[in-house]
Amino acid sequence: xxxxxxxxxxxxxxxxxxxxxAVLARDAGADGRFYYSVQSTGVYxxxxxxxxxxxxxxxxxxASCADAxxxxxxxxxxxxxxxxxxxxxHAQKVTAACRLIDSADTLPDLATLAAAVGLSRxxxxxxxxxxTGLTPKAYAAARRAERVRKGLQQHDTVTAAIFDAGFNANxxxxxxADAVLGMTPGDYRAGGARTVIRxxxxxxxxxxxxxxxxxxxxxxxxxxxxAEALLHELQDRFxxxxxxxxxxxxxxxxxxxxxxxxxPALGLDLPLDVRGTAFQQRVWxxxxxxxxxxxxxYRDIARRIGAPxxxxxxxxxxxxxxxxxxxxxxxxxxxxxxxxxYRWGVxxxxxxxxxxxxx
Numbered sequence: 001x002x003x004x005x006x007x008x009x010x011x012x013x014x015x016x017x018x019x020x021x022a023v024l025a026r027d028a029g030a031d032g033r034f035y036y037s038v039q040s041t042g043v044y045x046x047x048x049x050x051x052x053x054x055x056x057x058x059x060x061x062x063a064s065c066a067d068a069x070x071x072x073x074x075x076x077x078x079x080x081x082x083x084x085x086x087x088x089x090h091a092q093k094v095t096a097a098c099r100l101i102d103s104a105d106t107l108p109d110l111a112t113l114a115a116a117v118g119l120s121r122x123x124x125x126x127x128x129x130x131x132t133g134l135t136p137k138a139y140a141a142a143r144r145a146e147r148v149r150k151g152l153q154q155h156d157t158v159t160a161a162i163f164d165a166g167f168n169a170n171x172x173x174x175x176x177a178d179a180v181l182g183m184t185p186g187d188y189r190a191g192g193a194r195t196v197i198r199x200x201x202x203x204x205x206x207x208x209x210x211x212x213x214x215x216x217x218x219x220x221x222x223x224x225x226x227a228e229a230l231l232h233e234l235q236d237r238f239x240x241x242x243x244x245x246x247x248x249x250x251x252x253x254x255x256x257x258x259x260x261x262x263x264p265a266l267g268l269d270l271p272l273d274v275r276g277t278a279f280q281q282r283v284w285x286x287x288x289x290x291x292x293x294x295x296x297x298y299r300d301i302a303r304r305i306g307a308p309x310x311x312x313x314x315x316x317x318x319x320x321x322x323x324x325x326x327x328x329x330x331x332x333x334x335x336x337x338x339x340x341x342y343r344w345g346v347x348x349x350x351x352x353x354x355x356x357x358x359x
Contacts, residue, residue, distance in 0.1 A: 007057040014056035022047045023059070031085045035062045037073040044068035048086075049079035091309070093117040094131040097124070098139065107140040133279045133307030133314075142277040197238055200246035200254045201227045204261050206348050210234060211246075211254045217271035221257060221324045223344040237322075261325055264292045264356045268326055276320065279310075283317035290331045292356040297335045319343060325352070 014020050022030035030047040037044035038054040044062060045051065062068040065075070065082050075082040083089070097113050108116070113136055114124035128136050197219065199212040204223075210230040212220040220237070222230045235243065246254065253270070260268040274281060282305045289304075290296050296304075298314045307313070318329040321343065330349040334340050342349035 011055070011057040014059045017061060019047070019061050020056065020059070024053070026050065028085075028087065031087075035065060035068050035081055036060065037062060037068050037071065042073060043076045044073040044081060045076040046079045046081045046085070049076055049081075051076065051078050087309075090127050091131060093119060093124075094128050097128060097136065098132070101136065101140045107137065110136060130307060131309040133282065133302070133305060133310040138278050142279065195238060195241040196244060197234070197241050198244050198246050198250050199231075199234060200250055201230060202251075202254045202258055204258045206261060206344075206351060209254070209258060209261065211257050212243075213250070213253065214273045216273035218253075218257075218323065218326060219273035219275070220322050221326055222322070223261075223324050223348055257325070261352070262355070264325075264352070267292075270326065272323060272326055274323070274327070276317070279307075279313060280317040280320055283314050284321060284327045287318070287321075287327050287329055287331065290328060292328075295331050295333045295337070295353065298332055298340075299335055301332060315340075328352075331356075 019030070019034055019036070021027075023036055026048045028048040033047075035044050035046060036054075037060045039058045039060070040054070044065070060071070062071065062073075068081075069075075084092070094117075096117050100108060100113060100116055110121050110125060114121045117124060119127070125135065128134075128139070132139055134142065195214065197212050197214050199210060199220075201208060201210045203209065206223050207225050208223070208227040208230055210220065210222045210224075210227070210233075211218065212234055220234055222233060224230050256270070257268065260266055274284060276284065283301060286301050286304045298311045298318070299308070302308050302311045302314045305314075314332075318332055319341070321327050321329045324330075324344055330342060330352045332340075339346050339349055339353075
């Protein structure tokens with residue numbers, strides 16, 4: 001076989017290999033699954049390498065970096081295939097920054113955080129938001145709020161909990177306490193004392209349903225098989241709140257919620273008492289924008305809120321939702337369309353979606 005024929009045969013073999021399509025597409029999803037080398041340059045690369053496209057007759061495929069190096073190739077200096085994938089490097093840098101924020105008494109400024117992980121301010125800010133769904137400042141505020149919630153149950157005074165969480169002035173926390181806690185810090189520390197919550201438990205075709213309402217709006221909609229278990233769950237969330245069984249007017253609100261469960265096309269327009277972190281509230285708002293009869297994946301929601309890397313955090317926010325149907329986390333499915341977990345049972349999720357799919 002002549003040299004020309006050999007080149008043509010090698011080119012044909014490369015172009016017929018499904019891995020070549022990933023190289024042409026610079027598919028980052030293929031990184032780590034295989035590597036390719038280029039005989040004319042003597043280097044090997046990731047599939048996503050942005051270097052000039054190699055001629056197919058010069059390309060060989062390898063299962064690992066070690067295989068490529070044993071064949072006499074050296075790592076590409078552009079895509080650095082012998083180092084962790086870029087997405088993994090970015091995730092590690094963001095994780096390191098989160099640890100710095102978590103351990104700091106006061107929030108380091110953006111320049112300090114960026115320098116600590118070896119990135120420019122702009123690049124760091126963009127990556128941090130992509131991976132967490134929050135800016136560094138918002139992340140720090142959410143973490144401090146979590147520490148306050150824990151501290152209010154551990155410290156002797158509200159002030160001690162606030163300062164221990166990293167707030168350097170009471171006023172800074174009190175300005176956002178209502179959104180974070182849903183009540184004053186003192187009431188939260190007292191387990192919801194002086195908070196009045198009306199509730200009622202009814203039945204629908206999906207089992208027992210509990211609806212609870214604070215002064216701010218509906219604060220819980222729960223589904224289950226055991227009505228008593230639903231009530232215990234509400235009591236655990238507000239151990240010292242004043243729980244009052246609903247009157248006739250409140251029973252009408254429950255009937256409205258039940259009607260929506262049975263016929264989603266009716267819509268549900270009720271004031272809600274939504275309590276969660278800034279990220280959770282962004283996710284929940286995105287869920288409320290999914291029309292009945294449609295679904296979205298966790299990845300879709302992450303993209304919609306501008307945090308494409310925060311898929312797991314989106315799933316966590318869905319799991320934290322306590323307002324069934326009002327915040328329709330049942331409309332979120334896996335990327336392949338299959339059903340994932342649901343706080344109130346996958347069978348109920350499937351039933352809700354089936355009802356919404358009906359014309």
